[in-house]
Amino acid sequence: MSSAVIWExxxxxxxxxxNQPERGNAIGSAMAQALVHAVRQAGSADIGAVLISARGKQFSVGGDVGEFVQNRAQLPALIAQMLDLLHPAMHGLATLPVPVISAVQGPLGGGGIGLALCADLVLAADTVFLRGGYAALGLSPDLGVSYYLARRAGAARAKYLLMSNRPVPARDCLRLGLFDELHEPQALQAAAVALAEELAGGAANSMASIKRLCDAAHTQSLQAHLAAERSAMLGCARSTDCDEGIAAFVEKRRPLFRDRH
Known part of the structure; x- marks a missing residue:
């Protein structure tokens, strides 16, 4: 796999x-292909959680504008090719049946916003800022950026953030619901790893059901949602992890969940 993204x-x-800090982790062709490969690996691996992070000063500046400049004559074709790769991968990453956490250590913009906010839980350094970037280039959002901004902050606020193209400090991102936790920069990675490992040790059916139900909450009626909750609850109740969880509660000890997807 390309060293543009590390999977382990x-x-x-x-x-x-x-892993392209010298390029601000810009999402160009090499990064796109490497991300697709990493997401495929995540989809087939025996894991309990995924942690998305980045090396360098920026989490991701978004699209590789330098590559856009080099391919100005064929820009629509280049963008179409990249999005045909990335959008299915983004859907696959967001819908993994395990908790996905992102650790945002530096500024993020453009498609980097989608990559960070597609996670179920977003941890960030208290020094970062978010900036759309699309309006300055005469482009519209991709990689789910408008979707996740609207879901987390509301459509009106998402339009303001993207149209005004103003930088949003970390504490404002926390207030708007874009980030879930803020940490001092030097403490962020350890906090994110600890959370990911904690969730990876959780009950697999419980985690997958919580994720699926919450993600579906705005797309179906209350009646349909209650039926989905019933089905999920019964499925969890039949699992050995449920037996273990109840036994651990009675015995006042930490549960040792062992079910796998």
Whole structure:
């Protein structure tokens, strides 16, 4: 796999690490192909969680504008080719049946926003900022950026952030619900790894059901949602992890969940 993205498994956590710090982890052709490969690995691995992080000063500046400049005459074709790769991968990453966490250590913009916010839980350094970037280039959002901004902050706020193209400091991102936790820069990675490993040790059916139900909450009626909750609850109740969880509660000890997807 290209070194643009590193994939590795530690303690049942799959790590997806953006690894082009000298380019601001810009999402160009090489990064796109490497991300697709990493997501495929995550989809087939025996893991309990995924942690997305990045090396360098930026989490990701978004699209590789330098590559856009080099291919101005064929820009629509280049963008179409990249999105045909990336959008299915983004869907696959967001819908993994395990918790996905992102650790945002530096500024993020453009498609980097989608890569960070597609996670179920977003941890960030308190020094970072978010900036759309699309409006300045005469482009519209991709990689789910408008989707995740609207779901987390509301459509009106998402339009303001993307149209105004103003930088949003980390504490404002936390207030708007874009980030879930803020940490001092030097403490971020350890906090994100600890959370990922904690969730990776959780009950697999419970985690998958919580994720699926919450993600579906705005797309179906209350009646349909209650039926989905019933089905999920019964499925979890039949699992050996449920037996273990109840036994651990009675015995006042930590549960040792062992079910796998």
């Amino acid at each position: 498994i530690r303690n049942r956590v799959g790590h997806i690490v953006l």
